[in-house]
Amino acid sequence: MAEPYVELRSVSKYFGSVVALKDVSFDVCPGEVHCLLGDNGAGKSTLIKTLSGVYTPDEGEIRVQGKPARFASPADTRNSGIATVYQDLALVPLMSVARNFFLGREPMRKFGPIRQFDTEFANRTAYDELAAMGIQLRDPEQPVGTLSGGERQCLAIARAVYFGAKVLILDEPTSALGVHQASVVLKLIVQSKARGIGVIFISHNVHHAYVVGDRFTLLKRGKSTGTYAKSEIDRDQLLNLMAGGKELVDLEQELTKAVRSSLA
Amino acid sequence: MTAELRDERVRSVSRLSRLLSRPELGAAAGTVLVFVFFAITAGNTGLFSAKGIINFLEVSAQLGILAAPVALLMIAGEFDLSVGSMIGFAGILIAIPSVFWGWPIWLSLLFCFAVCGGIGALNGLAVVRTGLPSFIVTLGSLFMLRGLTLGLTRGISGRTQVSGVHELALNDPLNSLFSGQVFSGPIAWLSDIGLIGKRADGLPSISGIPVSIVWWVVLTLGCTWLLTRSRFGNWIFAAGGEANAARNLGVPVARTKITLFVMTAMAAALFAAIQVLVTGSADTLRGTQKEFEAIIAVVIGGTLLTGGYGSAIGAMFGALIFGVVQMGIFYTGIDTDWFKLFMGAMMVIAVLFNSYVRNRAMRSR
Known part of the structure; x- marks a missing residue:
């Protein structure tokens, strides 16, 4: 396998007496989708925030392209080519798609001594970049609030890719979406991968993850239960690992018993 | 990408429907309505004579100078309730140094703009640092500035009004920036070809455009x-x-x-500079309620109270x-007491x- 673009080596993170992450290793290579799976409270958020420079690990190290890295801030991380797309997507609903696309990095055009926002370039680029990702905008000047959930997700991803992300961290990108919308986002993940971008796909939906994932890492109560390549594990095994297959079997038995006793 | 791959939901949006989603649409329509209303009720009273137009434009200009930067601030999601008090305070900052300490007017003006800008920055800092609603923070400034104005003025002059600025400003280099008129040449020409009426003595009914109107237009274009x-x-939105x-x-x-808080404070200072140099005096009660009038103008103009x-x-x-409603009510002879009722209803x-x-x-x- 190629050399990982970003790598966590036996990272631990503590909040007071709480062990949020313990001895977790995780990496992503260019052009692969590495799924991070886990239940609520498993430590997914802490892991993302450590990867995106919000937290610094208490133990272990982060490596970017094989070299030890220390992120001072989320902006620092972004500059190393690691872009995080959070669930709130960092979009402003009342602003146009094009203005959102370039928010904080506005393209300027010179008119003599005056520098002004290059609306035409912004509109054209936003339109083309989204079109390349398979999203046909009706109008690049339409407010983001008029886009569907999936289209917004795609806009946030397309923006990160346009501004040179080598690794995309996607935080539950499909969790709030309907079936069709989710499939649009999954397609976009595959396209990003084809462009050589490493994707870290955080989800608790095994079905979505299994469709696009190359490798799968499961987190449970702050610890990694292992990383599996797609060839090593099938969907049902992954589901069992993820949902705690034993817990479900127990629950089923318990419910059957309850039904039986109420009938008796 | 070829046409058949386009989203099937693409449809061409008509110019009209695009226009209908512009924020200033309501205000533009309202303006037309108000003009039609007064054209019918006050058409022959002189409201729409050259003199009448200049009169209502001057009222509008004063408010408009405040409203343009207040609009930007409100789009950024904040209020500045202190602009009214700031006008009173700024007026005093120009008048007292000139009249009592013998400063030249231009120096007092610079002093006034600098101090007001500083207070605006303090307002802004207080809002972003404390995270408190700007409504509360600037409500505090509203009272503090008015109190400061009264206290300082009475303490230094023994009165609440400072007059005598006119004589001092006569030969000041900055005087014509804030008072007086421009374009008297073109106005005289318009009068000669009969577009603007003449007075009995043969002079045009207006001698030029008050400089405040120019400030209003320039500020509005600049803010736009x-x-x-x-x-x-982009950052404001x-x-x-x-x-x-x-x-x-x-x-x-x-x-x-x-x-943006610095900008609204500076606009209040500009308002005061124009007022003091045109009237020749400063008064501690100047600018009362201007903060609300500015908010009304901005809201009528289509800006959301919640920002963005x-x-x-x-x-x-x-x-x-x-401006049109205020002067129109005056010209039609309706009791001006009804003006505020009208403006309040208009805003809702x-x-x-x-x-x-x-x-x-x-x-x-």
Whole structure:
């Protein structure tokens, strides 16, 4: 396998007496989708925030392209080519798609001594970049609030890719979406991968993850239960690992018993 | 990409429907309505003579000078209730040094702009640092500044009014920037060809355009350019629309807001400079309630109270409506007591209309 673009080596993170992450290793290579799976409270958020420079690990190290890295801030991380797309997507609903696309990095055009926002370039680029990702905008000047959930997700991803992300961290990108919308986002993940971008796909939906994932890492109560390549594990095994297959079997038995006793 | 691969939902949006989703639409329509109303009720009273037009434009200009930067601040999601008191305070800052300490007018003016800008920055800092609503913070400034104005003025002059600025300003280099008239040449020409009436003594009925009107237009155009064409404008919309998202993308939200508070304070200082140099005096009660009038003009102009949406051109229309109604009521002979009732009602209707327009704009096109 190629050399990982970003790598966590036996990272631990503590909040007071709480062990949020313990001895977790995780990496992503260019052009692969590495799924991070886990239940609520498993430590997914802490892991993302450590990867995106919000937290610094208490133990272990982060490596970017094989070299030890220390992120001072989320902006620092972004500059190393690691872009995080959070669930709130960092979009402003009342602003146009094009203005959102370039928010904080506005393209300027010179008119003599005056520098002004290059609306035409912004509109054209936003339109083309989204079109390349398979999203046909009706109008690049339409407010983001008029886009569907999936289209917004795609806009946030397309923006990160346009501004040179080598690794995309996607935080539950499909969790709030309907079936069709989710499939649009999954397609976009595959396209990003084809462009050589490493994707870290955080989800608790095994079905979505299994469709696009190359490798799968499961987190449970702050610890990694292992990383599996797609060839090593099938969907049902992954589901069992993820949902705690034993817990479900127990629950089923318990419910059957309850039904039986109420009938008796 | 070829045509058949396009989204099947693409349809061409008509120019009209695009126009209908502009924030300033309500105010523009309102302006037309108000003009039609007074053309019918006050058509022959002189409201629409050259003199009458200049009269209502001057009222509109004063308010419009405040309203343009207040619109930007409100789009960024903040209020500045201190602009009214700031006008009174700024007037005193010009008059007292000139009259009592013998400063030249230009120095007092610079002093006034510097101090007001500083107070605006303090307002902004207090808002972004404490995270308190700007409504509360600037409500505090509203009272503090008015109290400070009264206390200082009475302490230094023993009165609440300072007059005698006129004589001192006569030969001041900055005087003509804030008082007096421009374009008297073109006005005389328009009068000669019969477009503007003449007085009995043969002179044109107006001798020029008051400089405040020029300030109003320039400020409105400047604010519109800032808002729609500059990087800063993008930040203003983002700061008011979704401050967190903006911060995450590296937009300096705090700096944007502080800058806007400085701008509203400076606009109040400009208002005061014009007022003091035109009337020749300063009064501790000047500018009372101007903060609310500015907010009314801005809201009529289509700016959302919650931020993230609006326009400076709209605020110009709002100020224009304000001026026309105020002078129109005067010309029609209706008791001017009814003016405030009218403006209040106008604002409520505008808010209803604007929320309708906004919902239209947010609907999938």
